[in-house]
Amino acid sequence: MAPKLRAGTQHTVTVVYGGVPGQPTDIEDANYGWTSTPDGALVANEPEGASTWYPVNDSILDKATYTFAITVPEDLTAVANGEPVGAPVTVDGRTTYTWRASDPMASYLSTASIGDFVATESVGPDGLPILDYVDADVTGRALEVTQEALALQPDMIAFFEGIYGPYPFTSFGSIVDDDSVGYALETQTRPVYSGYADEDTVAHELAHQWVGDSVTPTTWRDIWLNEGFATYSQWLWSESRGGPSVEDLYADIYSIPADDEFWDTPPGDPSPETLFDAATYDRGAAALQALRTQIGDGAFFQLLRDWTTTNAGGSVSTDDLQDLAEEISGEDLGQFFIDWIDTPARPEGY
Numbered sequence: 507m508a509p510k511l512r513a514g515t516q517h518t519v520t521v522v523y524g525g526v527p528g529q530p531t532d533i534e535d536a537n538y539g540w541t542s543t544p545d546g547a548l549v550a551n552e553p554e555g556a557s558t559w560y561p562v563n564d565s566i567l568d569k570a571t572y573t574f575a576i577t578v579p580e581d582l583t584a585v586a587n588g589e590p591v592g593a594p595v596t597v598d599g600r601t602t603y604t605w606r607a608s609d610p611m612a613s614y615l616s617t618a619s620i621g622d623f624v625a626t627e628s629v630g631p632d633g634l635p636i637l638d639y640v641d642a643d644v645t646g647r648a649l650e651v652t653q654e655a656l657a658l659q660p661d662m663i664a665f666f667e668g669i670y671g672p673y674p675f676t677s678f679g680s681i682v683d684d685d686s687v688g689y690a691l692e693t694q695t696r697p698v699y700s701g702y703a704d705e706d707t708v709a710h711e712l713a714h715q716w717v718g719d720s721v722t723p724t725t726w727r728d729i730w731l732n733e734g735f736a737t738y739s740q741w742l743w744s745e746s747r748g749g750p751s752v753e754d755l756y757a758d759i760y761s762i763p764a765d766d767e768f769w770d771t772p773p774g775d776p777s778p779e780t781l782f783d784a785a786t787y788d789r790g791a792a793a794l795q796a797l798r799t800q801i802g803d804g805a806f807f808q809l810l811r812d813w814t815t816t817n818a819g820g821s822v823s824t825d826d827l828q829d830l831a832e833e834i835s836g837e838d839l840g841q842f843f844i845d846w847i848d849t850p851a852r853p854e855g856y
Contacts, residue, residue, distance in 0.1 A: 546620030569610035637679035713739030730773035734790020
């Protein structure tokens with residue numbers, strides 16, 4: 507009989523496994539997890555694709571630190587979360603890249619993308635390393651748009667620090683692949699982008715580092731706390747750059763007719779099939795603007811900052827947001843959250 511493990515002691519578990527890479531799909535038939543590409547792989551796990559490439563308790567609640575050792579043909583580059591550990595090591599035509607993510611993260615935010623990447627490094631506020639990896643096959647207008655957007659990352663970080671407080675991790679950057687996955691994901695410290703990265707998307711994925719990655723929903727039911735906040739952050743950034751005002755963007759959403767199916771999905775209770783519906787993003791962002799109008803700018807922006815600083819590294823729910831908003835504003839917001847977050851209909855009177 508094997509000896510029992512005593513409470514309070516540390517142990518190492520080694521799991522040996524293998525498999526053939528492919529192109530797994532989620533419930534909506536979209537590629538996710540370890541998605542093979544002609545020159546390697548793009549890895550984007552949301553919501554539960556991490557288990558397509560490593561053994562894991564794939565729960566949004568179970569955050570952990572990670573060290574990756576990724577061995578690839580020597581003409582390719584492997585990129586993961588965090589920062590490189592030492593120089594790559596090449597033996598017999600194969601190169602091993604080691605990356606360490608020292609800040610705990612949910613498994614859906616992990617990545618180990620592989621490709622023919624061109625690496626650049628820049629510096630953000632307070633010396634923050636910004637590590638960008640753009641596929642060599644991203645060319646022409648896609649490359650121009652990508653380079654213009656990535657060049658704004660230091661300014662974006664400073665902008666969102668003014669709203670949410672200090673950037674929560676040890677580095678930032680990007681992985682831009684020439685694949686056909688067709689979406690971006692806020693993989694912690696190093697978002698992945700399919701085909702190209704534009705300014706709005708980079709702002710969105712950067713905002714997620716605070717709202718989604720550092721402050722993470724307790725369950726996927728509350729995904730609007732990720733996407734509504736990141737979309738609203740994107741609105742704020744665009745407005746600061748001379749784009750449409752947040753009020754106008756809100757008005758566009760609220761003008762959607764009440765009988766439109768857009769309003770059928772309440773942000774606080776999406777089904778697995780509607781997890782990534784427009785309501786999660788746009789209705790969630792509109793709810794935040796309506797809340798701003800309800801409690802005033804002072805209380806609202808205090809709410810945003812307190813939300814990300816007091817909950818940094820933790821897990822949250824919609825109830826937590828309501829409690830904090832009521833504490834800061836002194837208002838009873840129960841009906842507001844019922845109307846905007848819980849009810850499958852357009853809120854009336856806002």
